[in-house]
Amino acid sequence: xxxxxxxxxxxxxxxxxxxxxxxxxxxxxxxxxxxxxxxxxxxxxxxxxxxxxxxxxxxxxxxxxxxxxxxxxxxxxxxxxxxxxxxxxxxxxxxxxxxxxxxxxxxxxxxxxxxxxxxxxxxxxxxxxxxxxxxxxxxxxxxxxxxxxxxxxxxxxxxxxxxxxxxxxxxxxxxxxxxxxxxxxxxxxxxxxxxxxxxxxxxxxxxxxxxxxxxxxxxxxxxxxxxxxxxxxxxxxxxxxxxxxxxxxxxxxxxxxxxxxxxxxxxxxxxxxxxxxxxxxxxxxxxxxxxxxxxxxxxxxxxxxxxxxxxxxxxxxxxxxxxxxxxxxxxxxxxxxxxxxxxxxxxxxxxxxxxxxxxxxxxxxxxxxxxxxxxxxxxxxxxxxxxxxxxxxxxxxxxxxxxxxxxxxxxxxxxxxxxxxxxxxxxxxxxxxxxxxxxxxxxxxxxxxxxxxxxx
Amino acid sequence: xxxxxxxxxxxxxxxxxxxxxxxxxxxxxxxxxxxxxxxxxxxxxxxxxxxxxxxxxxxxxxxxxxxxxxxxxxxxxxxxxxxxxxxxxxxxxxxxxxxxxxxxxxxxxxxxxxxxxxxxxxxxxxxxxxxxxxxxxxxxxxxxxxxxxxxxxxxxxxxxxxxxxxxxxxxxxxxxxxxxxxxxxxxxxxxxxxxxxxxxxxxxxxxxxxxxxxxxxxxxxxxxxxxxxxxxxxxxxxxxxxxxxxxxxxxxxxxxxxxxxxxxxxxxxxxxxxxxxxxxxxxxxxxxxxxxxxxxxxxxxxxxxxxxxxxxxxxxxxxxxxxxxxxxxxxxxxxxxxxxxxxxxxxxxxxxxxxxxxxxxxxxxxxxxxxxxxxxxxxxxxxxxxxxxxxxxxxxxxxxxxxxxxxxxxxxxxxxxxxxxxxxxxxxxxxxxxxxxxxxxxxxxxxxxxxxxxxx
Numbered sequence: 001x002x003x004x005x006x007x008x009x010x011x012x013x014x015x016x017x018x019x020x021x022x023x024x025x026x027x028x029x030x031x032x033x034x035x036x037x038x039x040x041x042x043x044x045x046x047x048x049x050x051x052x053x054x055x056x057x058x059x060x061x062x063x064x065x066x067x068x069x070x071x072x073x074x075x076x077x078x079x080x081x082x083x084x085x086x087x088x089x090x091x092x093x094x095x096x097x098x099x100x101x102x103x104x105x106x107x108x109x110x111x112x113x114x115x116x117x118x119x120x121x122x123x124x125x126x127x128x129x130x131x132x133x134x135x136x137x138x139x140x141x142x143x144x145x146x147x148x149x150x151x152x153x154x155x156x157x158x159x160x161x162x163x164x165x166x167x168x169x170x171x172x173x174x175x176x177x178x179x180x181x182x183x184x185x186x187x188x189x190x191x192x193x194x195x196x197x198x199x200x201x202x203x204x205x206x207x208x209x210x211x212x213x214x215x216x217x218x219x220x221x222x223x224x225x226x227x228x229x230x231x232x233x234x235x236x237x238x239x240x241x242x243x244x245x246x247x248x249x250x251x252x253x254x255x256x257x258x259x260x261x262x263x264x265x266x267x268x269x270x271x272x273x274x275x276x277x278x279x280x281x282x283x284x285x286x287x288x289x290x291x292x293x294x295x296x297x298x299x300x301x302x303x304x305x306x307x308x309x310x311x312x313x314x315x316x317x318x319x320x321x322x323x324x325x326x327x328x329x330x331x332x333x334x335x336x337x338x339x340x341x342x343x344x345x346x347x348x349x350x351x352x353x354x355x356x357x358x359x360x361x362x363x364x365x366x367x368x369x370x371x372x373x374x375x376x377x378x379x380x381x382x383x384x385x386x387x388x389x390x391x392x393x394x395x396x397x398x399x400x401x402x403x404x405x406x407x408x409x410x411x412x413x414x415x416x417x418x419x420x421x422x423x424x425x426x427x428x429x430x431x432x433x434x435x436x437x438x439x440x441x442x443x444x445x446x447x448x449x450x451x452x453x454x455x456x
Numbered sequence: 457x458x459x460x461x462x463x464x465x466x467x468x469x470x471x472x473x474x475x476x477x478x479x480x481x482x483x484x485x486x487x488x489x490x491x492x493x494x495x496x497x498x499x500x501x502x503x504x505x506x507x508x509x510x511x512x513x514x515x516x517x518x519x520x521x522x523x524x525x526x527x528x529x530x531x532x533x534x535x536x537x538x539x540x541x542x543x544x545x546x547x548x549x550x551x552x553x554x555x556x557x558x559x560x561x562x563x564x565x566x567x568x569x570x571x572x573x574x575x576x577x578x579x580x581x582x583x584x585x586x587x588x589x590x591x592x593x594x595x596x597x598x599x600x601x602x603x604x605x606x607x608x609x610x611x612x613x614x615x616x617x618x619x620x621x622x623x624x625x626x627x628x629x630x631x632x633x634x635x636x637x638x639x640x641x642x643x644x645x646x647x648x649x650x651x652x653x654x655x656x657x658x659x660x661x662x663x664x665x666x667x668x669x670x671x672x673x674x675x676x677x678x679x680x681x682x683x684x685x686x687x688x689x690x691x692x693x694x695x696x697x698x699x700x701x702x703x704x705x706x707x708x709x710x711x712x713x714x715x716x717x718x719x720x721x722x723x724x725x726x727x728x729x730x731x732x733x734x735x736x737x738x739x740x741x742x743x744x745x746x747x748x749x750x751x752x753x754x755x756x757x758x759x760x761x762x763x764x765x766x767x768x769x770x771x772x773x774x775x776x777x778x779x780x781x782x783x784x785x786x787x788x789x790x791x792x793x794x795x796x797x798x799x800x801x802x803x804x805x806x807x808x809x810x811x812x813x814x815x816x817x818x819x820x821x822x823x824x825x826x827x828x829x830x831x832x833x834x835x836x837x838x839x840x841x842x843x844x845x846x847x848x849x850x851x852x853x854x855x856x857x858x859x860x861x862x863x864x865x866x867x868x869x870x871x872x873x874x875x876x877x878x879x880x881x882x883x884x885x886x887x888x889x890x891x892x893x894x895x896x897x898x899x900x901x902x903x904x905x906x907x908x909x910x911x912x
Binding site: 044046047050055056058061062304305306307309310327329330331332333334335336341343345371372373374375402403404405406407408409410412413414416417419423424426427428429430431432433434435436438440442 | 500502503506511512514517518760761762763765766783785786787788789790791792797799801827828829830831858859860861862863864865866868869870872873875879880882883884885886887888889890891892894896898
């Protein structure tokens with residue numbers, strides 16, 4: 001009789017849990033152990049800002065697969081509040097430790113998936129240590145803490161103008177707090193939007209009451225035991241009841257480093273197209289991994305739920321004996337901020353510049369989502385970046401009223417399939433007065449780019 | 457000095473007007489004459505049902521380019537209420553007639569665009585002749601007549617369950633009429649949706665009060681001067697105050713036939729990829745033309761505004777001396793019926809069967825447009841048809857709450873670019889709880905198709 005395959009997965013977030021579920025689909029008999037340092041099985045991390053705002057009222061609804069479902073239906077052994085502390089690559093044994101009892105356990109494996117995720121980065125701020133009223137948002141417990149603090153606060157500073165910072169700004173504004181967002185770049189949402197597009201979102205947020213301090217950061221916090229004010233690099237002192245730091249997340253690769261796995265220039269674990277981390281039978285997936293993007297072909301750190309779930313599936317399938325390939329990443333992302341849908345895919349102007357790629361021509365169109373004569377159309381602005389040499393689409397961004405996400409999906413398909421700008425110009429888009437305009441902003445932005453390519 | 461090019465366009469609808477405007481962009485000096493048999497310059501034909509329902513309150517808002525804009529800004533000579541009655545292909549002269557005065561005029565041309573559109577087909581119904589209360593919907597005047605009649609009516613029969621019939625059913629229901637829709641097929645919307653998908657729309661319309669009589673037609677109408685009842689093929693007699701016939705439109709090719717142009721097996725004018733109708737300098741565009749579809753490569757009659765406007769642009773550019781190519785047609789279409797967004801692209805199961813193509817495998821997914829834990833997600837059903845030999849996408853359909861049109865645009869890009877089902881499975885779609893689910897119905901339907909291809 002063949003021994004069942006032993007599969008250990010470190011990290012119970014979306015990448016790890018997807019890996020476990022996919023491994024179960026591939027191998028019905030494998031012994032699958034999922035080591036999760038958190039208190040709860042996988043929950044929707046992207047749902048946390050909406051839990052704080054109160055739009056989602058039941059925290060337990062964020063848990064996608066309950067412990068019972070994972071254990072009884074999928075036969076996955078789930079160890080909660082358990083942290084992997086050591087991997088013996090020769091003996092193929094993971095040593096784990098219960099974070100409450102400190103009791104250690106040993107988990108032999110035939111194949112292993114590292115899905116250790118990321119941890120919030122903490123910038124050097126004077127006076128931060130030991131002060132209450134300072135938060136980060138990564139886990140469900142973090143969300144509970146912020147929600148509780150917000151109920152007792154009248155003002156908040158948020159440090160970091162990326163998506164999560166903006167979602168928190170919206171959530172806290174909704175709860176009645178006076179919110180100031182401090183961001184080091186010249187415009188918010190710089191990882192996904194060019195400044196001209198990010199500006200549209202900021203103006204809307206300002207209309208809704210958020211105050212912005214751009215091109216600066218927090219140097220100091222003041223207060224006795226509890227934070228009372230923040231001091232920015234340009235000397236402004238802002239009294240606040242709470243501070244949330246959302247300056248990005250670093251791949252959590254401590255265990256990978258200790259285990260001798262290769263770390264890349266983006267500080268993520270290096271994997272091949274099967275998500276193998278350089279040691280036979282050892283895979284990695286999710287926010288702790290760097291992987292080639294579809295535009296430049298270079299390793300990138302794209303920490304998105306959509307990417308993590310797809311990487312997890314590929315890693316889990318391969319760890320269970322399949323042969324699946326992870327395609328290069330498009331980096332498709334969307335959100336709804338203050339009623340404004342936004343979306344992005346591929347590279348921004350800044351990404352392109354940093355990678356030393358040819359400066360793109362960009363096409364831009366601002367129009368309505370319905371014909372002018374039909375009531376209810378909403379303003380939308382789309383932007384598409386085109387490689388002037390290959391004519392391939394390098395990136396796309398949209399800010400506006402409705403249907404943004406699926407327009408970005410059209411661009412994602414174009415980018416993943418290496419299509420040129422003419423494919424977009426010739427796209428036969430849907431038209432109906434009550435649904436979409438006869439010339440979609442997708443086409444108009446492509447035509448605008450084409451004119452610049454031809455005449456500039 | 458070079459003589460300016462003389463360009464005559466027959467037909468002032470969307471294809472003809474787009475041709476005129478595009479010709480002007482290509483050739484600033486051309487003498488462009490646009491012969492339009494209607495009273496008004498081009499208006500949005502797709503807006504007419506919404507004018508009847510009252511959602512659009514100003515008919516003049518449907519006119520995209522006013523006579524003044526066309527004549528003064530674009531220097532296009534617009535002849536309204538004028539019909540082209542003869543084309544002398546040797547002498548290159550169009551003879552036109554004012555439909556009110558009967559006065560004839562002659563229009564010499566260097567190049568010509570036929571954009572004569574289509575006319576509503578009239579099925580053989582006994583007792584129809586000379587009876588009032590019977591309508592069709594093609595022109596702005598038709599819409600005014602129907603709107604006026606509806607105000608004085610309590611019940612209406614609609615013959616024909618295609619998109620325009622359904623849009624009228626919704627408009628009249630909204631106005632408080634009791635509406636019965638009679639359709640010869642087993643399910644409504646058969647030109648764009650398979651029966652399982654059309655059924656979802658019918659059930660919704662039934663909920664909203666529309667009565668359906670399927671797999672039958674009207675044989676007779678009763679009444680003295682005015683219609684009082686209709687009699688169906690299966691013997692039912694239905695008392696009604698008005699009848700609207702929407703059994704499709706035939707290409708209006710009378711003039712093309714008289715001028716010796718080639719008509720294809722779909723009864724449309726045959727054109728090459730430059731929209732040239734077989735005689736040098738003579739082009740055709742819009743509902744009067746048949747053209748290859750992107751899935752089968754065979755000539756098809758795809759009478760959509762999106763197609764007409766694109767054909768018009770290519771024909772107009774080429775008539776003015778450019779060299780533009782019309783891509784094969786995807787047949788992308790959308791609508792909002794009773795609050796249900798619907799969309800379709802490529803071929804239906806019936807289209808595929810009729811063309812003798814390999815019977816497709818289809819994938820289907822019914823899900824919510826947002827994650828379950830986030831409030832406000834709406835049910836959506838997507839279906840994708842795949843060629844079992846080439847694995848290429850042959851068609852796609854969607855019925856559901858939101859963002860349908862842009863999901864169909866993703867499939868349109870896939871079909872126009874000849875992509876295989878795995879391109880869709882690997883699509884990195886947008887995800888955010890407030891916007892879109894982590895596994896988009898696009899992906900789920902593709903995965904469902906893939907499983908059938910692999911295991912059936």
